[in-house]
Amino acid sequence: MNDEPRDTAPVTGHALIQSYLRTLDGSPGVYRMLDAQARVLYVGKARNLRARVSSYARPGGHTGRIARMIRETASMMFLTTATETEALLLEQNLIKQLKPRYNVLLRDDKSFPNILVSKDHPYPQIRKHRGAKTEKGAYYGPFASAGAVNRTLNQLQKVFLLRNCSDSVFESRTRPCLLYQIKRCSAPCVDYISEADYAASVKDAERFLAGRSTRVQQTLKEQMAEASAALEFERAAALRDRIKALTQVQTSQGINPRTVTEADVIALHLENGQACVQVFFIRAGQNWGNRDFYPRVGADVEEAEVLEAFIGQFYDTKEPPRRLILSHPIENADLMEEALTDKLGRKVSLAVPKRGEKAELVDGALRNARETLARKMAETATQGKLLKGLAEAFDLEAPPQRIEVYDNSHIQGQDAVGAMIVSGPEGLVKNQYRKFNIRGENLTPGDDFGMMKEVLERRFKRLLREDPDRAEGHWPDLLLIDGGAGQVSAVNGILEDLGVADLPVIGVAKGPDRDHGKEEFHRPGKRPVALPRNDPVLYFVQRLRDEAHRYAIGTHRARRAKAVGATPLDEVPGVGAARKRALLAHFGSAKAVSRANLADLRAVEGVSQRLAEKIYAHFQES
Structure with a gap:
C-alpha cells in the first residue's frame, strides 16, 4: 500500500458537471457555471435542473461556444424556484447583474421617454417625461427617442396650444410669453382662455394621443366652417393652421398600422457573429418611432436564443405592451407570455406572423435591422483602422480597446x-x-x-x-x-x-x-x-x-x-418642490418668505401649522 501523497489536478469540464448530477432533482431553477477564479461564465434556467445539467455532462454534441464554456467550468451554483416562470425572471436578473461572458447580453438598457399631461393643476401642462411614473397625470408612450417626443410635442403645441412652462413660471407671469406670440400656447397664465375651454383642448390632445384623432380633426373642421360662415376669417385661418399641424404629426409618424393598436415589433438580424435588434413602438394605432440594439452574442448562437434573451432583459425594467410581434419564434414562448402577463397585470401575447399587415411590419423592421447592422459593421471596421493607426503613431503595444x-x-x-x-x-x-x-x-x-x-x-x-x-x-x-x-x-x-x-x-x-x-x-x-x-x-x-x-x-x-435656480428654501427640511412653488407664488421671493410671520406662512396652501413653524424657525436661526 502506497501512502505517499499524490498531486491531483482539479476536476473541470464534463467530469465536474457529472459530479453534480447526483445532488440534483427535477425541480425548476437557475444554474451558474463558474471558472477557476470564481467568475461567472454562464447563467441558465431549467424546467428540470437535473435534465438540463446532464446535457452539459455529455462529451459531444455541443457548439464551439458551449464546448469552450464547459471546458472552462470549474464549479457550479444552483438555486431552485417554485415555478419555471420564476426561474426565467431570476435568470434575466442575474444575467443583467453579473454580465456572464457566454450569455447573450443586452448592453443598452436605457429608459424611454413618454409624454405627460399633468393632472395636478387647473391648467394642465404637457411635457416630456422620463423615468418612474410618480407624478400625477396621464402618460403616453413610450417613444423611441427624445427627438421623437420633441417632434410630437412641437406639433401638438401648434394644434392644441397647451402650455409647457413650469408651475412656478406659470404663476409668476403677468403677460403672455413668446409662445403665445408664435401661436404655440393659448396663454392660460393671463386668462386669455377660460378654464373650461383649456380643459376641452386638453381632452382633445389626450384623444389624439390615445389614437382617436379622427374625431379631433372633424371637430376642428366644423369649428373652421362655423368661423368662416360667421365671417371670422382670422379665427378660421388659425383653425386651418391647427388642422394642418395635426396632419403633419400623423405624416411625421410614417405609415401607421390599420389593424394593430398596441404592440412592439421586434426583429432580429444576425451576421458574422454580430446581432441587431430593431424595436418599433406602436401605441394607440400610431408609430411612435424605433430603436436599434446590439446585444453581445457569440459566433454560433441562434435567433431563438438571442431573441428570448433580449425580450427577457428588455422588459425587465419596462412595461410590455399587450402584444409582441416577433421576426423569429423563441423556445419558451408560453413561459415568456406568462412572465410578461404577470408583470403587466393583463394578457400579453407573442406572435410570429406569416402574412398580412403584421408580417409587413416585421419585414420593415427586419430591413431596418439588416441595414443598420451593415452600417455599424462598416463603422466598426473604420474604427478598428483608426485605433490601429493610433497605436502606430504613438508606439503603443497594441490598438487600445478603451x-x-x-x-x-x-x-x-x-x-x-x-x-x-x-x-x-x-x-x-x-x-x-x-x-x-x-x-x-x-x-x-x-x-x-x-x-x-x-x-x-x-x-x-x-x-x-x-x-x-x-x-x-x-x-x-x-x-x-x-x-x-x-x-x-x-x-x-x-x-x-x-x-x-x-x-x-x-x-x-x-x-x-x-x-x-x-x-x-x-x-x-x-x-x-x-x-x-x-x-x-x-x-x-x-x-x-x-x-x-x-x-x-x-x-x-x-x-x-x-446653482442659479437654488434658493434658501432648498435648505428647509420638509419643503419640497410643490411647497417651494406655493411659497414663491404666494410671497413672490425667497427673501419675502424669510421675513414672513407664522400667520402669513400658515395662509399658504399646503403649509401646515407644523411646517410653518419649521420654516419660521429655520430663517430665525439663520
Whole structure:
C-alpha cells in the first residue's frame, strides 16, 4: 500500500458537471457555471435542473461556444424556484447583474421617454417625461427617442396650444410669453382662455394621443366652417393652421398600422457573429418611432436564443405592451407570455406572423435591422483602422480597446466639474461617460492641475478598489488629456503615486497660433510630435478631444443652472418642490418668505401649522 501523497489536478469540464448530477432533482431553477477564479461564465434556467445539467455532462454534441464554456467550468451554483416562470425572471436578473461572458447580453438598457399631461393643476401642462411614473397625470408612450417626443410635442403645441412652462413660471407671469406670440400656447397664465375651454383642448390632445384623432380633426373642421360662415376669417385661418399641424404629426409618424393598436415589433438580424435588434413602438394605432440594439452574442448562437434573451432583459425594467410581434419564434414562448402577463397585470401575447399587415411590419423592421447592422459593421471596421493607426503613431503595444479622455470646465473656478468620456472599438461608449463635481476646498480658483489631480485620484482609486486585477474591462489602455507638457507631467506623477504608471498618457495641445489642425502631442519623457494635417488619426483624436470638451461644458452648464435656480428654501427640511412653488407664488421671493410671520406662512396652501413653524424657525436661526 502506497501512502505517499499524490498531486491531483482539479476536476473541470464534463467530469465536474457529472459530479453534480447526483445532488440534483427535477425541480425548476437557475444554474451558474463558474471558472477557476470564481467568475461567472454562464447563467441558465431549467424546467428540470437535473435534465438540463446532464446535457452539459455529455462529451459531444455541443457548439464551439458551449464546448469552450464547459471546458472552462470549474464549479457550479444552483438555486431552485417554485415555478419555471420564476426561474426565467431570476435568470434575466442575474444575467443583467453579473454580465456572464457566454450569455447573450443586452448592453443598452436605457429608459424611454413618454409624454405627460399633468393632472395636478387647473391648467394642465404637457411635457416630456422620463423615468418612474410618480407624478400625477396621464402618460403616453413610450417613444423611441427624445427627438421623437420633441417632434410630437412641437406639433401638438401648434394644434392644441397647451402650455409647457413650469408651475412656478406659470404663476409668476403677468403677460403672455413668446409662445403665445408664435401661436404655440393659448396663454392660460393671463386668462386669455377660460378654464373650461383649456380643459376641452386638453381632452382633445389626450384623444389624439390615445389614437382617436379622427374625431379631433372633424371637430376642428366644423369649428373652421362655423368661423368662416360667421365671417371670422382670422379665427378660421388659425383653425386651418391647427388642422394642418395635426396632419403633419400623423405624416411625421410614417405609415401607421390599420389593424394593430398596441404592440412592439421586434426583429432580429444576425451576421458574422454580430446581432441587431430593431424595436418599433406602436401605441394607440400610431408609430411612435424605433430603436436599434446590439446585444453581445457569440459566433454560433441562434435567433431563438438571442431573441428570448433580449425580450427577457428588455422588459425587465419596462412595461410590455399587450402584444409582441416577433421576426423569429423563441423556445419558451408560453413561459415568456406568462412572465410578461404577470408583470403587466393583463394578457400579453407573442406572435410570429406569416402574412398580412403584421408580417409587413416585421419585414420593415427586419430591413431596418439588416441595414443598420451593415452600417455599424462598416463603422466598426473604420474604427478598428483608426485605433490601429493610433497605436502606430504613438508606439503603443497594441490598438487600445478603451480610451479615456479627460477635461475640466469652470468659470473662474466656480461650479468646477471634471469630465471623462470613453471610446473603444465600436466608437463612443456614452453609458461609460462620467462627471466629477470638483470638491477640493483648498483649490485655488482656476487651478486646472489641482482639478485634474482630484479627478484622476477619484477615478483610479475606485478602479484599484473595485477591479485591482484589471479583469472587468473597465481599465483604460490609453489616457488622452487636453493639455501640453505640464499637464502630461502632472498626470504621470499622479499615476505613479497611485502605482499605475504603466498606462500610456498623451496630451493634446494646440500648436502655434492655437490653430485647429496643428496640434502637438506630448508624452512623458519624449519630444512633442505632430501628425500630418490630413492624417485620419489626427481627425480622430480631435473628435475625441472635442467630445470631451463638449461633455465637460454641458456638465458645467447644468451644474451652474442648478446653482442659479437654488434658493434658501432648498435648505428647509420638509419643503419640497410643490411647497417651494406655493411659497414663491404666494410671497413672490425667497427673501419675502424669510421675513414672513407664522400667520402669513400658515395662509399658504399646503403649509401646515407644523411646517410653518419649521420654516419660521429655520430663517430665525439663520
